[in-house]
Amino acid sequence: DTGVSQDPRHKITKRGQNVTFRCDPISEHNRLYWYRQTLGQGPEFLTYFQNEAQLEKSRLLSDRFSAERPKGSFSTLEIQRTEQGDSAMYLCASSLEVGTLAFFGQGTRLTVV
């Protein structure tokens, strides 16, 4: 197992377009998290899943954001009608169970022009 994998690593999109990111967690990890990080800041929580159930969404997550984790395996994060303020690094993490060590992917850097 090579760890948490995110795809794509970089995405440049025009304002108003939709984008989708994928995260493949470490196999058998039940927990999957999405975070967003802007330059010079720590990661901000967006949402997390316990298996296929989305248990919490941050108030930062507007209606333009949606995340899924079908069958409790990989997860996707979709941003509709992107805005320049969406430009950030989107990080995915997984952990075996509640409160165990979290392992992060390399992130997807989104630039909205």
Place this chain on the structure above:
Amino acid sequence: KQEVTQIPAALSVPEGENLVLNCSFTDSAIYNLQWFRQDPGKGLTSLLLIQSSQREQTSGRLNASLDKSSGRSTLYIAASQPGDSATYLCAAYHGSGNTGKLIFGQGTTLQVKP
């Protein structure tokens, strides 16, 4: 609401020096505290996890301590090396039962000069 603060925001030290990074959190009802390292433009690498019942955890030249009552954690790096240059992030795992998530500080950017 849990808030995590890291001081200083940036630190520059000569190679070989021992150093301490500070992390404070406002809500002591944490499940655990985790320290991460982040290289520029990269994801986060897990360093240490301290359970709420523990006082410290060690890995190689790194030692992390936790004082829940005062809402503080420190990361001690011994004999620093240029390869230690990175941003160090602490995160409090906050929640109960089946819920919970990591709340991050802003990070301390460390530069170790040869």
